[in-house]
Amino acid sequence: MPKNLQLLLAYWFFIIIGIACTSSLQAQTKAATQRLVLTGSSTIAPLVGEIARRFESLYPGVRIDVQTGGSARGIHDVRKGIAAIGMVSRALKADEADLHAFVIAQDGVSIIVHADNPVRTLSREQIAGIYTGRITRWNVVGGADARITVVNKAEGRSTLELFLDYLQLKNSEIKPHIIIGDNAQGIKTVLGNPHAIGYVSIGAVEFEAQRGAPIRLLSLDGVEASVENVRQDIFPLSRSLNLVTSNEPHGWVQQFIEFARSSQVHDLVRAQYFVPVNTD
Amino acid sequence: MILSERNTLFRLILIDKLLIGILRAGAMLAALVMLLILFFLVDESWPVLSKLSIVRFIDDASWHPLEGAYNLMPMLSGTVLTSVGALLLTIPLSLASALFIVFYAPIHLATLYKRLIELLSGIPSVVFGFWGLTTLVPLINQWNPPGASLLAAILVLTMMILPTVTLTAYTALAAVPEELLRNAAALGLSRWGMIKGVALPAAKTGIAAGIILAAARALGETMAVLMVAGNVVQYPETLFDPVRTLAANIALETAYAMGDHRAVLFVSGLLLMLLVMVLSGMAGLLEKQRHA
Amino acid sequence: MRETMPIHTWQVLRDRIVQFLIYASVLLISAVFIWILADLVRGGFAHLSWEFLTESPRDAGRAGGIASILVSTLLILLVAVLTAVPIAWTTAILLAEFVAVDSAFGKAVRFSLHVLAGVPSIVFGLFGNAFFSVYLGLGFSILSGGLTLACMLLPILASTAEAGLRTVPNAYRMSASALGLTRTAALVHLILPAAAPVLAAGLLLGIGRALAETAALLFTSGYVDRMPDSLLDSGRALALHIFDLSMNVPGGDMPAYASALVLVSLLLCINILAMKFAHGLQRRKIMT
Numbered sequence: 095m096p097k098n099l100q101l102l103l104a105y106w107f108f109i110i111i112g113i114a115c116t117s118s119l120q121a122q123t124k125a126a127t128q129r130l131v132l133t134g135s136s137t138i139a140p141l142v143g144e145i146a147r148r149f150e151s152l153y154p155g156v157r158i159d160v161q162t163g164g165s166a167r168g169i170h171d172v173r174k175g176i177a178a179i180g181m182v183s184r185a186l187k188a189d190e191a192d193l194h195a196f197v198i199a200q201d202g203v204s205i206i207v208h209a210d211n212p213v214r215t216l217s218r219e220q221i222a223g224i225y226t227g228r229i230t231r232w233n234v235v236g237g238a239d240a241r242i243t244v245v246n247k248a249e250g251r252s253t254l255e256l257f258l259d260y261l262q263l264k265n266s267e268i269k270p271h272i273i274i275g276d277n278a279q280g281i282k283t284v285l286g287n288p289h290a291i292g293y294v295s296i297g298a299v300e301f302e303a304q305r306g307a308p309i310r311l312l313s314l315d316g317v318e319a320s321v322e323n324v325r326q327d328i329f330p331l332s333r334s335l336n337l338v339t340s341n342e343p344h345g346w347v348q349q350f351i352e353f354a355r356s357s358q359v360h361d362l363v364r365a366q367y368f369v370p371v372n373t374d
Numbered sequence: 375m376i377l378s379e380r381n382t383l384f385r386l387i388l389i390d391k392l393l394i395g396i397l398r399a400g401a402m403l404a405a406l407v408m409l410l411i412l413f414f415l416v417d418e419s420w421p422v423l424s425k426l427s428i429v430r431f432i433d434d435a436s437w438h439p440l441e442g443a444y445n446l447m448p449m450l451s452g453t454v455l456t457s458v459g460a461l462l463l464t465i466p467l468s469l470a471s472a473l474f475i476v477f478y479a480p481i482h483l484a485t486l487y488k489r490l491i492e493l494l495s496g497i498p499s500v501v502f503g504f505w506g507l508t509t510l511v512p513l514i515n516q517w518n519p520p521g522a523s524l525l526a527a528i529l530v531l532t533m534m535i536l537p538t539v540t541l542t543a544y545t546a547l548a549a550v551p552e553e554l555l556r557n558a559a560a561l562g563l564s565r566w567g568m569i570k571g572v573a574l575p576a577a578k579t580g581i582a583a584g585i586i587l588a589a590a591r592a593l594g595e596t597m598a599v600l601m602v603a604g605n606v607v608q609y610p611e612t613l614f615d616p617v618r619t620l621a622a623n624i625a626l627e628t629a630y631a632m633g634d635h636r637a638v639l640f641v642s643g644l645l646l647m648l649l650v651m652v653l654s655g656m657a658g659l660l661e662k663q664r665h666a
Numbered sequence: 667m668r669e670t671m672p673i674h675t676w677q678v679l680r681d682r683i684v685q686f687l688i689y690a691s692v693l694l695i696s697a698v699f700i701w702i703l704a705d706l707v708r709g710g711f712a713h714l715s716w717e718f719l720t721e722s723p724r725d726a727g728r729a730g731g732i733a734s735i736l737v738s739t740l741l742i743l744l745v746a747v748l749t750a751v752p753i754a755w756t757t758a759i760l761l762a763e764f765v766a767v768d769s770a771f772g773k774a775v776r777f778s779l780h781v782l783a784g785v786p787s788i789v790f791g792l793f794g795n796a797f798f799s800v801y802l803g804l805g806f807s808i809l810s811g812g813l814t815l816a817c818m819l820l821p822i823l824a825s826t827a828e829a830g831l832r833t834v835p836n837a838y839r840m841s842a843s844a845l846g847l848t849r850t851a852a853l854v855h856l857i858l859p860a861a862a863p864v865l866a867a868g869l870l871l872g873i874g875r876a877l878a879e880t881a882a883l884l885f886t887s888g889y890v891d892r893m894p895d896s897l898l899d900s901g902r903a904l905a906l907h908i909f910d911l912s913m914n915v916p917g918g919d920m921p922a923y924a925s926a927l928v929l930v931s932l933l934l935c936i937n938i939l940a941m942k943f944a945h946g947l948q949r950r951k952i953m954t
C-alpha cells in the first residue's frame with residue numbers, strides 16, 4: 095500500500111478517534127466539575143457574566159456559562175430545562191407564576207436625546223404622539239425645527255414590552271425610523287443623530303455620559319431619570335432584574351443566586367450602573 | 375471527453391476500488407450536507423407552513439410576529455432592493471477597475487492596484503459594517519436623517535462585493551487571447567473600440583458569472599447590513615428610508631424567538647435559500663452556454 | 667453627431683472620455699478604501715499592545731484583551747478545517763479524476779456543491795443551530811460552530827481542489843499508465859503533488875472565509891468570552907467579538923477598532939500566503 099494513502103487513512107482515523115476522545119473526555123470532565131447554564135436577557139448578561147467570574151474564582155469546581163437571548167428565551171429555557179437559571183429583565187407575568195424569581199438589581203428605562211437637543215422634558219402624551227407618528231417635528235414639542243428620528247427596539251426585547259406597557263400602546267401602532275437590538279446600539283444611534291429619540295436602560299446611558307458622550311436623559315412624569323431615583327423607587331419606568339428557576343433552588347444554583355444577591359457583588363452591580371438590592 | 379479516456383487508461387485493482395469507495399463516501403457526505411440543510415429548514419418551519427397558508431406571508435398587514443402578523447414581503451423587497459442597488463453601483467465601478475488593471479494602467483500601478491483590491495476582498499463584512507456604523511451612517515444622517523438607510527446598506531454592500539466582481543472580471547479579461555487583441559489593434563481599432571468590440575464580448579460569460587456570485591453574496595449578507603440599514607420593516611419610499619432584509623431579520627430576532635415566531639424565521643431562511651438557488655440555476659445556465 | 671464629425675476625432679474624444687471615467691472610478695475606489703483602512707489603523711493602533719493579545723477580556727470586552735477570543739477562534743477554525751478538508755478533497759478527487767463530467771452521480775454532487783456555495787451564511791447558522799446545537803445536543807459550543815463552518819467551507823475547498831486537479835496535464839496520467847502504475851499510485855505520487863499549490867491556496871482561501879465569518883456562528887458557537895476548556899464550551903469568535911463590541915457594549919469602540927485591526931492583519935497574512943502559493947503554481951506551470 096502506498097505510503098501516502100496510509101497517511102490519508104490514518105488521517106481519517108485520527109479525526110474519528112479525536113472526536114470520540116473529546117466527547118468521552120467531556121463526559122468525564124462533566125462528572126468532575128459542575129456546570130451551570132444561564133440564558134436570557136441581554137441587559138443582565140454582562141452583569142451576571144462578571145458575577146459568574148467572581149463566583150468561579152471562589153469555587154473552582156463550578157463552571158458558569160452565560161448566554162444571551164432575551165428575557166422570553168430565559169423563561170423558555172428554564173421551563174424546558176435547557177438552562178438552570180434564566181435571566182429576566184422585567185417582573186414575572188401572571189402566566190409565569192410557576193417560576194421562582196430572585197431580584198438581583200433594579201434598573202430604569204428612560205427616554206434619551208442628543209445633548210444638543212434643547213428639549214428637557216416630554217409628557218406621556220407627547221412621547222406617545224412621537225412614537226405613533228402624530229408628532230413628526232421637534233418644534234411641536236419645543237425643540238428645533240427638524241424632523242424627529244424615532245428609535246425603537248426589535249420584537250422580543252423586554253425593554254420594548256416595558257415601554258409599550260408604559261405608553262399603553264401596541265408595537266404595530268409605533269412608527270419607527272430605526273430599529274435597534276440592544277442598549278449600546280440605541281445610544282450610538284442617538285449620539286450620531288442630534289434629532290433622534292430613543293429609550294434605553296438608564297444604567298447604560300449613565301455609563302456613556304460619564305465618559306463624556308453628548309447624550310441626555312429626559313425626565314418622565316416630572317421625575318428626573320437617574321440611578322438615584324430608581325433606587326428610591328419613584329421613577330415611573332423601572333424594572334427589576336431577575337434570576338428565575340423552575341424549582342425551589344438548591345445546591346450550586348441556590349448558592350449562586352444567594353451570591354448574586356449578596357453585598358459581595360454590589361461593586362459589580364454599581365459598575366454596570368444598576369441599583370443593587372439590599373438583602374443583608 | 376478526455377475523462378472517459380482516463381477511465382480506460384488504468385486497470386482497476388483492489389486498492390483502486392478501495393480508494394474509489396472512500397472517495398464516493400466523501401462525495402456522498404458532501405452532497406448530503408445540502409439535503410440535510412434543506413431538510414432541517416423545512417422541518418423547523420413546518421409548524422407554521424402546515425398551519426398557515428402561504429398567502430399569510432404575502433398578505434398579512436405587517437411583520438409583527440408576536441401579534442400574529444407574518445408579512446415577509448417588505449423584507450423581501452428590502453433584500454432585493456439593497457442587492458440590486460449594490461450591483462448597479464458595483465458593475466460599472468468594478469468593470470472600470472478591471473479594465474484599468476488590464477488595459478490602462480502602467481504595469482507597476484496595475485500591480486499595486488490589484489494588490490489593494492485583493493487586500494480588500496479579504497476584509498470581513500463585519501469590519502465594513504463597523505466602519506459604516508461609525509462613519510457612514512453619521513455622514514448620511516447630516517445630509518438626510520435618519521442615516522441608517524437603504525443608501526447606507528447599498529454603499530456598504532457595494533464595498534463588500536466590489537473586490538470580488540473586480541477580480542473575476544480581471545481574470546476573465548486577462549484570459550482573452552492576446553492574438554484577438556493584436557488583431558483588433560492591427561485593424562486600427564482605438565483602445566476603447568478594441569475593449570468594447572473584442573475584449574468585453576470575449577470575457578462576457580466570465581464577468582457575468584462573477585456578478586451572479588456577487589449577487590448571491592449580497593442577497594445573503596447579514597451582519598454588515600444589520601449594522602447600517604436601520605432595520606425598520608417597510609417598503610422604502612426613498613433611498614434615505616430604513617429597510618430590513620430577510621437575512622438581517624433572522625439575525626436580529628432568532629435569539630429572541632420561540633414557537634411560531636422561530637418557525638417563521640426558518641421560513642424566511644428557506645425563502646432566502648430558494649432565492650439563491652434560482653440565482654445559481656442561472657449561473658449554471660451561463661456555464662452551459664459557455665461550454666456549448 | 668457621429669456622422670457630422672470625422673470618425674477619427676470622434677474616436678479620440680470617446681477614448682478620452684472613457685479613459686477619464688475609468689481613472690475617476692479607480693481614484694474613487696482607492697480613496698474610499700484607503701479612508702477605511704486609515705480609519706481602522708487610526709482607531710485601533712493606540713489600543714493595540716502585547717497585553718491586548720495576551721489577556722482575556724474583562725468588563726464585557728471594554729478592558730483586557732482578546733486572548734480567549736483568539737483561542738476560541740483558532741479552535742473553531744481547527745474543527746472546521748479538520749472536518750471539511752477530508753470530505754471536500756475526496757469529493758474533488760472523485761469529481762476530477764474518477765467520474766465522467768456528464769455522469770449522473772457527478773452531476774448531482776456538483777449541483778449540490780454549487781447550491782451550497784451560494785447558501786447565505788445566516789442560513790448555515792440557522793441550520794447549525796437546529797442540527798448541531800439542538801438536534802445533536804452539542805449546545806452552544808465550539809464544536810457546533812466549527813462543524814457549521816465546515817459545511818460552509820465544503821464547496822469552497824471542493825471547487826478549488828477540483829479546479830487544481832484539472833490543471834494537472836493529462837500527460838502525467840498517460841505516462842503513469844504507461845509505466846503500469848495503479849490509479850491510486852498515480853494519484854498519490856504524481857497528481858496530488860502536482861496540484862498541491864492549488865490545494866494549499868484553496869485551503870488558505872477557505873480559512874480566510876471562516877475567519878471572517880460572523881452570521882453562521884451567531885447561533886452556534888455562542889457569546890461566552892472566556893478561555894474555553896474543551897470543544898464543548900461556548901467560545902466567541904473574533905469577528906463576532908467585533909460585532910458584539912460595536913453593537914452591544916457601550917464604550918466598546920476602541921477595543922472593536924483594535925480587534926478589527928487584528929482580524930484584518932491576520933486575514934492579510936493569510937491572503938499573502940495564498941497568493942504566494944498560487945504564484946508558485948504559475949511559475950511551475952511555466953517551467954513544465
